[in-house]
Amino acid sequence: MKSETWIFAICTVFFVLVTPAYWFVTAGSDQGGDWTGTSALTMTALLTLMIALYLGFHAKKMDARPEDRKDAEIADGAGELGFFPPYSWWPLWCGATLGVMVLGIAASAWWMFIIGTALGAIALSGLVFEYYRGEHAH
Known part of the structure; x- marks a missing residue:
């Protein structure tokens, strides 16, 4: 570092x-x-x-x-680097619901903000609990 x-x-x-x-x-x-x-x-x-x-x-x-290190070889960096998550659709839905919420605020359509908040809670729950169920469950 x-x-x-x-x-x-x-x-x-x-x-x-x-x-x-x-x-x-x-x-x-x-x-x-x-x-x-x-x-x-x-x-x-x-x-x-x-x-x-x-x-x-x-x-x-x-x-x-x-x-x-100045004396390091390329092979010193070999091995497992960590956990990298596979593909996920949940960030797309989180971003889309945030867009609906911002559009609701910008257009003073509070009903749209409320719908975006409800859908955002579902999308955020899906993102957080993605690795507890389904194909990638741990």
């Missing part, structure tokens, strides 16, 4: 340098600078810093992965 830590640390430095530059470039406007873009860049810098710190703390506690 050391390589990922460095990537996010470099991104943090980039955003810390770009944010004041953006502020000064947009200072020609009547308001004295673009508050929206400057605050978005500031929050982006803080978020990348948070991720870099998290990965850095965990990299110290973990054994070095093959990607982090």
